[in-house]
Amino acid sequence: MSAIRELAARRSVVVCCGSGGVGKTTSAAALAVEAAALGRRACVVTIDPARRLADALGLGELTNEPRQVEGAWSGELWALMLDTKTTFDALVVKYASDPAQAERIISNRLYRNVSGALSGTQEYMAMEKLHELHTTGRFDLIVIDTPPTRNALDFLDAPRRLTKLLDNRIFRLLIMPTSSYLRAVSAATQRVLRTIARVVGAEVVDDAVAFFEAFEGMEQGFRERAQAVTALLADDATAFVVVASPRRDATAEAVFFADKLVEAGLGVDGVIINRMQPTYGDGDITVPANATSALRTLVENRNAFDALAQSEHAQLNGLRGAAGDAAIAYVPMLLDDVHDLSGLDLVRAHL
């Protein structure tokens, strides 16, 4: 069994990361299908709002809860599409002391912006969903597709982001009961707030204050949750797979991802490179001196593909170095775009 398939066979969480347009969703789905074929209960979590995955899996649509995919495997295959806001709302309801507090938060404008896929919330909720699914014990393997973010590994920081926001000193001071010491600091704080209000408008500041007031008492729950997610990511049963295509900018991003994963102490367990140009025959093909122009055109075509494939391999050297001893799978550009289970089987065959 190849080392990439080994991940589908043995790990309990696989996180796929990579820049946009490199086939991350397809790779995640192929890994989950592989696990199901090996008799495991697998669930693939996607953030891709295009209905491509739903179509490929023969589901009308995907929801925020796992839906089972029928197929010829001995295990189980489930799929879900992350709904950031619904997931966040559920989290708020869970940690609120009463329904009124949950309602106050959910109707706050700052919360609505934070929860609506801005500022890394999508990454945060992807990790939250992962934790939630993992805790149920319903699945042997969860494969998660991460958002293509500007800052490659936002999802690692994401769970801490909200707690950082909640810990913000200025706002904490602002909503604390006043003691004489705090009142003195508060004067400075008030000045900062007035400055902000001058630039962005007072409404925004009011919203922010209301937001922090509404969250009062819930920070501990969020903080513990963030720690649990961080621990799950660091667990030996969790694998990180970097997905790339062999173009220069995509490989540069992949190297950056790999370096960050290593830096974070998580490491890279596998690399999948999609859309490799296939080659046809080895070495030079020489044509007879009297070859027709039609024959020369055929050779020209084949040689162009050969040149592309060579340039792709040269491009991948840096990534091979950054991947260390992680397994690398090369998936060729297929004749047709992948849009159903048989297409996923073709991808799987190359893992």
Add this chain to the structure above:
Amino acid sequence: MDTAGFCTQARVLIVAGKGGVGKTTVAATIAQMAATAGLRALVVEIEGKSGLGAAFGETEKLNYDERELAPNIRARTVTPDFALVEYLEDHGLRRVSKRLSKSGALDVVSSAIPGIKDILVLGKVKALAREDPADLIVVDAPAAGHAITFLASARGLLDAVRVGPIVEQARDVDEMLRDAARCQVVLVTLPEETPVNEAIETAFGLEDRVGIQLGPLVVNGVYPPLDLDVGALDDAGLSARDADALRAAAEFRLHRQELQAAQLKRLADRLPLPQIVLPQLFTSAIGAAEIKQLAEAMERRVAELPTVSV
């Protein structure tokens, strides 16, 4: 249409599209085409990635300082954090801007205001359009689905916040985006199922939610037509292995060409915009030579476009 006319239809051209379709390549190609036509181009990079410099053979990343990448082509980045600090400084808050960002209060503020960072970036682009001597400003936009969010940021803010300096900024940005003489979007896509779907969705989204003028569509990576006849392999005196290799390569290309043609047609049916088709180059590393080659191809396609007056 002549190249100079094409490049000066609008002062700002925003190049947008899904990740991996070659936005940066197209931004560089437009700049190169403009420079060849004797115009001065400024390319603005939003995400701080290294691709733009690399397209002109530079190894160092771009930063806020402008750099000349080629004759008549300057480039710089405008990142959200930079734009925010500069905005505060311009509003007489130089002294507090550092303290605000250090205390984390800026994070809170930018979470509180929908799309404030995008508005500030676009505000900076607007300022460049007013002050910079360039004839054309090419913006390498963030990857879609961010494209709609990015460009709709000003409208969104105007709906949510009513007063304050930031609202004026949003209003200015919104005005620029809706003025076809000042600003247009060039959507980039690939001749494949998913990128085409996404381009169609983005085009409708931008018209509905931003009201921005769409320029021609650029379709990247289209196989140049080759007249492939596998019949020529019969009695050609090749070994069976070589003949099989040539046949398989030809079949791959013919099949892919067919798929591409079908996608180009679907795109044309759904989006009544002129298409500029750029050839697939058989390399994975686009450099200065390739950009020149693409610019020449783009020039030929632009020459075929009817002249339009805005």
